[in-house]
Amino acid sequence: MSGAGPDFVAFDRVVETRLEGWTRELVEYLAIASEGGDPAGLRAAADWTADRLRRLGATVEILELPDAPPLVVGEVGDGPRTLNAVQHYDVQPAEPLELWTTPPYEPDIRDGRVWARGATDNKGELLPRVWAVEAWLEAHGPLPCRVRFLVEGQEETGSSALDALLDLRPSLREADAALIEGGGLDLSGRPTIVGGGKGIVVIELNLRTMTQDAHSSLSVVLPNAGHRLVQALATFWDAEGRPAVAGLDAGKRPPTPAQRETLARMDLRELDDIRAEWGVERFLGGLDGVAALEAATFETTLNVQGLWAGHTEATPKTVTPAEAHARLDIRIVPDQAPDEMIAAVRRHLDAHGYADVEIVAREGEPAWWTPPDHAVVTTAARVSEAVAGLEASIGISMPGTVPMHQVCARHRVPATSLGAGRADCRAHAPDENIRIEDLATATRITGRFLDAFARLPEVPRVP
Numbered sequence: 061m062s063g064a065g066p067d068f069v070a071f072d073r074v075v076e077t078r079l080e081g082w083t084r085e086l087v088e089y090l091a092i093a094s095e096g097g098d099p100a101g102l103r104a105a106a107d108w109t110a111d112r113l114r115r116l117g118a119t120v121e122i123l124e125l126p127d128a129p130p131l132v133v134g135e136v137g138d139g140p141r142t143l144n145a146v147q148h149y150d151v152q153p154a155e156p157l158e159l160w161t162t163p164p165y166e167p168d169i170r171d172g173r174v175w176a177r178g179a180t181d182n183k184g185e186l187l188p189r190v191w192a193v194e195a196w197l198e199a200h201g202p203l204p205c206r207v208r209f210l211v212e213g214q215e216e217t218g219s220s221a222l223d224a225l226l227d228l229r230p231s232l233r234e235a236d237a238a239l240i241e242g243g244g245l246d247l248s249g250r251p252t253i254v255g256g257g258k259g260i261v262v263i264e265l266n267l268r269t270m271t272q273d274a275h276s277s278l279s280v281v282l283p284n285a286g287h288r289l290v291q292a293l294a295t296f297w298d299a300e301g302r303p304a305v306a307g308l309d310a311g312k313r314p315p316t317p318a319q320r321e322t323l324a325r326m327d328l329r330e331l332d333d334i335r336a337e338w339g340v341e342r343f344l345g346g347l348d349g350v351a352a353l354e355a356a357t358f359e360t361t362l363n364v365q366g367l368w369a370g371h372t373e374a375t376p377k378t379v380t381p382a383e384a385h386a387r388l389d390i391r392i393v394p395d396q397a398p399d400e401m402i403a404a405v406r407r408h409l410d411a412h413g414y415a416d417v418e419i420v421a422r423e424g425e426p427a428w429w430t431p432p433d434h435a436v437v438t439t440a441a442r443v444s445e446a447v448a449g450l451e452a453s454i455g456i457s458m459p460g461t462v463p464m465h466q467v468c469a470r471h472r473v474p475a476t477s478l479g480a481g482r483a484d485c486r487a488h489a490p491d492e493n494i495r496i497e498d499l500a501t502a503t504r505i506t507g508r509f510l511d512a513f514a515r516l517p518e519v520p521r522v523p
């Protein structure tokens with residue numbers, strides 16, 4: 061393509077006329093309970109996704125491996141550039157069901173929103189990308205680039221098979237850019253854009269101190285596993301509650317000038333919002349201002365998800381537990397390796413005299429960040445601003461984890477968020493929802509991105 065881009069009048073008209081039908085389609089997709097670990101639900105959602113992509117005119121392939129939900133691949137358009145749209149059809153468990161205003165898999169439309177599990181994460185972020193392609197084909201004809209949908213079914217449970225699924229067709233990783241599963245507007249409607257997400261390592265610590273539980277009168281002479289695990293864990297954080305395990309910063313890249321500039325431009329009021337939301341007066345270690353933002357962005361976290369030992373029911377029981385367990389997550393940044401984090405925890409336990417605490421690795425995904433001044437990130441910001449009418453805020457990383465490393469790292473493909481999910485969408489929580497108006501906004505933003513991406517003079521690889 062050359063010259064000025066399309067004016068999007070015809071495109072926006074298609075979005076307007078189709079929105080009602082598209083919303084019904086989302087409702088149908090959301091009625092499929094595709095919770096992680098439910099093979100029948102996942103299969104039904106994979107089939108629905110594949111059918112939808114076929115109706116779009118995409119060439120569809122379903123990649124399978126034993127014991128993993130299928131990866132649905134749909135490719136549409138051609139042209140010199142390829143954009144990988146990385147999505148998922150699995151959803152978080154809907155429990156606790158009693159906290160939902162309407163049942164999670166009986167999508168309800170009220171107050172201009174669709175309410176159901178997956179409404180934003182990720183079915184309501186995936187479909188606007190499909191619709192953007194559909195609207196483009198109808199309004200303008202052939203796509204300006206190739207769009208490849210990579211829709212997995214294991215995102216909410218760690219994407220552990222994604223690398224192996226992609227290895228079945230290594231060419232799927234060959235792309236010029238990638239879209240992270242969704243994107244956001246803040247509550248004032250201001251677009252927020254990021255070029256990646258943190259990685260994560262989940263480990264379980266298991267400890268057994270004797271062959272079976274004992275009568276608690278013997279606790280004066282028998283080793284209580286609960287006591288010992290708590291003592292081991294107490295060495296993991298300093299008196300301020302900050303991680304004290306040596307080696308957790310292994311492999312980290314120092315912040316680049318562009319990242320530092322981005323941090324300095326970020327809105328510090330966000331910190332007040334966090335303190336107010338969680339009812340705390342100060343952050344750990346007295347962190348505040350840019351230093352707090354920097355820590356939240358660049359530091360490796362070490363967090364107990366849960367710990368359990370002995371008798372935890374409502375009624376007392378005089379028992380000395382023989383085993384104790386804790387589950388921890390460690391959020392990592394580029395270029396940290398999950399194995400090195402586990403090795404650091406192992407060394408720490410051994411050095412403190414807790415060689416008997418066993419570590420079991422549950423999950424491990426490296427981080428993938430695209431520089432905030434990269435052309436695909438700034439282009440996503442520009443087209444979002446054009447649709448939303450407000451200046452975009454560019455961040456460095458989502459605080460959470462998305463499987464971009466698996467898709468992008470091999471060929472150093474840049475990635476960006478793109479879409480219109482809102483902070484009050486209640487992803488992962490009861491009453492998940494998406495505004496119908498934002499379904500249209502995301503579709504309009506995505507259509508403009510396809511055009512702007514295809515026109516970029518060059519799309520550099522991530523350094």
Ligand SMILES: [Zn+2]
Nearest residue numbers: 181182215241
């Ligand atoms: Zn998601």
